[in-house]
Amino acid sequence: MEDGMSLVAGTCERVFRDCALPQAIALDPENGEWRGALWSALEETGLATAWVPEEAGGAGASVREGFEALRAAGRHAAAAPLADTLVAGLMLARAGLDVPAGKLAVAPVRSGDRIRLRADGILSGRAGRVPFGREAEHVAVIARADGGDGRGRGDGSDGGSGGGGGYRVALVERARCGLVEGSSLAGDPLDRLDFEGVAPLAVGGRPVSRDEARLFGAASRAALIAGALQAILDLSVDYSRERVAFERPIAKFQAVQQELARLAGEAAAANAAANSAAWALENHDAESDAVLVEVASVKVRAGEAAHAGALIAHQVHGAIGYSREHVLHRYTHRLWAWRDEYGDESEWALRLGEHFARLGADGMWPALTGI
């Protein structure tokens, strides 16, 4: 357990260590028994409902504590829908809906996917690349409401798709959705969910911003990335001290030291940015410029760190790290997968760049220092 780690993160660390040690999974890849045990433990400890208030039956952890738990999950290459369940629970609770037990998914995940809530209360549209979609029992769908009833908060980020309806959170039974299975490059489910003609179990009375779920989703991926980078730094440092070549541990070679120092820098950047974004999401409104800048920045920077860091870790490990029975790929493949989920670096960079272009040359610095 790290210094200063909260109780929530410490619990998450322990659950993953007890149920889903990445080394053990890598050595026995066909055995999936750990999955059920892990999820049961995440539910029993309240981690799965961390962001649902106590009065709504959840664990009532703070935003910051939830992100710390996700970093701990990242340190164990989490192959479970913890982040998605947290974000879905948060969105459902904030919309005033009851949060069902079990695994949850969020839709849409991609910025281009649109889901409509028709005036007759029926959904239309679909969401691609939903993490762990097939495993989810329920889905928190962020849908644009047709007609006057759904009018709510304006949403400046809605790339001009027209219409005046606000966004609502709809609770949907996953079994009612069409399902096309896919997988991430780490082999985790990444599925298409079809909502055409699906009637939600409930629709939140409060309008929400279209962005809020994606902001939390993107920050959740950054937290996972930050944790995984910390883990592969530790793995790489340990390995470099054990592995002997040319009659000394490879850690003694300056070329290796310099690369590991770079990896440490990338891990530090991802962790610092993830901390900062978590702080912003806890202390500012999701529609504020501060949250946009913090979340976009961390998704870009953590995504870049994921790429650079993964390659350094593989380089330091040599051939053994490229074998299926070694644990490293459980981390590096997820680093590459997570950087694509809830918007990749380019998508968030474009949004950030357009935001700062509007602020202009003389507005950039005041904006950056004002958040």
Added chain:
Amino acid sequence: MAQAIQFDPIRLPPEADRLREEVREFLRGEIAAGAFDPHDPAGDAFNREFSRRVGARGWIGMTWPKRYGGQERSYLERYVVNEELLLARAPTRAHFTGDRQSGPVLLRYAPEHIRLDVLPRICRGEVTFCIGMSEPDSGSDLFAAKTRAERDGDGWVVNGRKLWTSGAHHADYMIGLFRTSPPTNANRRHGLTQFLVPLRTTSGISTRPVVNAAGGHDFNEVLFEGARLPGDHVLGEVDGAWKQATSELAYERSGSERFLETIHALIELLRDLGPEPGVREAEGVGRLIAQLHTMRRMSISVAGMLAAGKEPVVEASIVKDLGTNWEQALPDRVRRLAAFVERSERLDAVLAHDTVIAPKLTIQGGTREILRGIIARGLGLR
């Protein structure tokens, strides 16, 4: 195993935001009065009168005790003053080194009467410092320094040559690193001592300019020929300078000057792109902003850890490594993003300047390779 690398999440306190507004207003007044040109690509000139006015505001040595002329304000407030002066390209050269580096060394290692004499003058912007470390055969390897200080009665006599000494031609004082004993077999770092060297009043010291590749005069050669220093000008332990470096390095390495040196290339790019840039340009700018924002958060984090009494030496090295590589790459990345837009003369001038100064950014104050060595040591690799 190694200590964990830790960047505490730190936000600037409200008093820092108020101070930022004061600094911006002060700078607007200075620019209006013609004290400096905020669009001069070279920027950061030597301007004694400007430094005196900054001193009069209490913004030099602002974290130091009041009895030495300081304000006892926080590192986070100093951080804000520093970054606003940098952004404005204010002429801080006359006080920058004394404020950042030399003052803290004196505060820690100088005898009380010297602290009472020199520190208040730094705070008033009246004296300029330079750092006498590098020599012809000693750069990254500081412990190879050969310039000798030998005991002579109550004092010391210095002979030898310092090289690449930035700002020595303007400086009133040098903090010099001299050899007082040979290294030992057990410790090759043994035998060096830090001294306070009054450059104006000590005979036997001469300074010669060394023009840099960009055509500027910042570097100097400083020659010591029988220069006599009083005994009380020793800073810290004789032969033990190697023990004294740690926390100063954290101040020196983690500030915003380690990533803002070429920031005006990005600002002028934004000006040329206008409010509706193309996708390629907007995406490129967004990446740069994300990286800049992250650097700044890390740098503030180190300032906050210093304020809390920690010694984040490895973290500071990470900030300087990431930051200087970033500011070094920035001119070329801006150049690429500006490839298909109409470039203003101002952006041309900034890029011309920043491109040729870029090489020094990963050399000065600890090379990239030395920094990564420090990080590697922090990881337990050496």
